[in-house]
Amino acid sequence: MGDASEQHIKLAADAVIFTVRDGALMALLIQMKKTPYTGMWAAPGGMIEQNETTETAARRILNMQTGVTDAHLEQLATFDDPKRDRLGRVVSVAYVALVSSEHVELKTTEKYQDVRWWPVRKLPALAYDHKGILAVAVSRLRAKLEYTNVAWSLLPKKFTLSQLQEVYEIILGRTVDKRNFRRKVLDLKLVEPTGKKSARGAHRPAELFKFKQRKMEYVDVM
Amino acid sequence: MGDASEQHIKLAADAVIFTVRDGALMALLIQMKKTPYTGMWAAPGGMIEQNETTETAARRILNMQTGVTDAHLEQLATFDDPKRDRLGRVVSVAYVALVSSEHVELKTTEKYQDVRWWPVRKLPALAYDHKGILAVAVSRLRAKLEYTNVAWSLLPKKFTLSQLQEVYEIILGRTVDKRNFRRKVLDLKLVEPTGKKSARGAHRPAELFKFKQRKMEYVDVM
DNA sequence: TCAAAAGTGTTCCTGTTACACCCATGA
């Protein structure tokens, strides 16, 4: 191994945190203070702590920024271009987290100038190689929505089928037939009625549903 | 960053190299010399060199073990359990490589006791966390075969449709209808005839085909 | 002439798509 001890590599975790909000797919970004990226935006991340896994670090970062503790989190990919960070060799293991925007209260820390949701179609200038990371994360999310039930992680525990349909339409970027959609998710037994009604607005109240499984499974959803 | 420089982390790349051979999906494993894993098997891997990316390292390892230079190679996942290597904190970025067994000549180095192909259904005792890595790699490969054209990377440049079908049947673990299969791959225009014939054995010679694209694309193959 | 793998079409069935109207409520 000898020469390997000369690597001088630092290991970081980055969290690409998605939600659906205001009719768009949004990513949580922080605005950086430190040079040379001052004022630029980035996915929240940081060096791992002693004896910590990157997954634990990603959960810590997620919780720090959003207060969320039980979101869906999965490893995306590892980015290790030697020039990705100008200050030295930092290898980043990127994670994707999906949260329901209702459960989130954004937490600014003094480390950053600002924290906010950005629509993925209109991202600001990003630091490091985060433009690439975000691109990979978005396409992974789109693909996964088609063949898994991960949509549950973007919704509150109880939701209407219209809300669920909206999530799919926003992320997939296409409209979906209401009747076919409802038949599909009910036939697949992804969701079940709670017996309660929503009753918001001047119209018929909607039945509230919940997911049978609040963990990922592979299903042909669309 | 301060305390981050205290990480003492080493970065390694591991290559899970697959081929199809003797009617089975096989993985290339090396038998280790060094303690504490003497005699155990593992996917070939090693520490990255100065200024090298993990992908470059994975290609280097692939070439060292097989002589292959242009195989399909993709990042699988990163494994960073602090206890995965008993000798210290080694984070491994695992890659999957697919090679045609015809193109391979196994190369033993003095670093290892032995190198050989193992059927993934009958793996020996594996060092580190490589049992888990292999499991993830196999399931990723199965999934990818269904919705991409990666099968090309497991075959020589010219092949018969029966060979192609055999690859699918072996990896997916189920039989496939010959007529439906041929129709599908031809309709999808994945392959095209070369005009040449195979003529091996006491039976009608088979047309030789080649892939139109020898790079990965997303297609509903099965 | 036999054995062994190559090659080839059609029917049935299932799942996907397309499509339009009535319902319950709050204002």
Added chain:
DNA sequence: TCATGGGTGTAACAGGAACACTTTTGA
């Protein structure tokens, strides 16, 4: 009573699955 989103069935179509025999060659 009107505006708003909630909720429902059916027919046409396309793609997938099931299925058996003839062809070409080497021995």
